[in-house]
Amino acid sequence: MSGGNDNAAKEAQRAQEQKDAAIKNTQSRVNAVFDAPGRAADLADFVSALREQRLGQLSEAKQTADRDLRFSLARGGQIGGSVQRDKNTELGEAYTRGLIDTERAVQGERANIEAADQDARTRLIQLATSGLDATTAATQASQALRSNLEAGQSTAQAKGVGDVFSSFADFAKQSREAQQRRQALYDANRNIYGPSAATAFNYGG
Numbered sequence: 378m379s380g381g382n383d384n385a386a387k388e389a390q391r392a393q394e395q396k397d398a399a400i401k402n403t404q405s406r407v408n409a410v411f412d413a414p415g416r417a418a419d420l421a422d423f424v425s426a427l428r429e430q431r432l433g434q435l436s437e438a439k440q441t442a443d444r445d446l447r448f449s450l451a452r453g454g455q456i457g458g459s460v461q462r463d464k465n466t467e468l469g470e471a472y473t474r475g476l477i478d479t480e481r482a483v484q485g486e487r488a489n490i491e492a493a494d495q496d497a498r499t500r501l502i503q504l505a506t507s508g509l510d511a512t513t514a515a516t517q518a519s520q521a522l523r524s525n526l527e528a529g530q531s532t533a534q535a536k537g538v539g540d541v542f543s544s545f546a547d548f549a550k551q552s553r554e555a556q557q558r559r560q561a562l563y564d565a566n567r568n569i570y571g572p573s574a575a576t577a578f579n580y581g582g
Contacts, residue, residue, distance in 0.1 A: 403505035403514045410518035411498045419526055424487050427533050431479045434538045439472050442542035468542070475541040482536070490529040497521035 446464055450456050501514050501521070 399511070400505050403509055403511040404502050406511040406515045407498060407501045407505065407518050410515055410522070411494060416494070416522060419522075420487055420490065423490070423526065423530065423533075424483055427486060428480070428483045430534075431483060431538055432476075435472070435475045435479055435541065438538060438542055439468070439475075442468060442471075471542055475538060478541070479538055482538075486529060486533045489532070490525050493525040493528070494522060497525065 446468060447456075450461050450464065453460075455461055497518065501509070501518055505514060
């Protein structure tokens with residue numbers, strides 16, 4: 378009787394050992410996919426492409442801010458004065474902050490993808506304990522990596538460098554409005570004191 382119990386116990390032990398080995402194998406396959414050197418290369422390419430795009434956007438925004446600032450200063454007769462010097466200094470500082478913020482944002486996008494990768498890894502490792510086989514787990518791991526990268530690229534593409542030079546856009550707007558007020562005042566004075574008004578007064582018109 379005891380021999381039968383021993384056999385059953387050994388059989389159960391062997392079954393548990395096989396199950397544990399299968400779980401370990403599945404988890405190892407999952408980790409191997411997520412830790413593959415190709416993933417680091419994919420993320421490096423992502424960062425490089427995104428950085429190049431964002432820096433291009435920042436450069437274009439700076440060129441626009443430069444042009445708007447020159448026109449604004451010219452409208453106000455402030456070329457060569459202290460206002461121009463101060464504004465150019467502010468523009469340089471804004472650009473420097475933009476460079477720092479751009480790099481921080483790029484690294485943040487990479488971190489988001491890495492976090493999504495870790496979430497997927499944890500989920501698959503947990504599923505391994507529920508019987509997920511190694512081949513299926515490895516396939517799902519590869520799919521998760523691809524999906525996370527594509528989602529990260531899509532999200533990053535939808536964003537930009539933000540309003541780095543918003544204060545200069547405001548300055549340009551104020552300059553245009555001031556010019557319009559000056560023009561309106563000039564036109565009003567011309568209508569009141571101009572030749573047509575004088576003629577009408579002389580002839581009682």
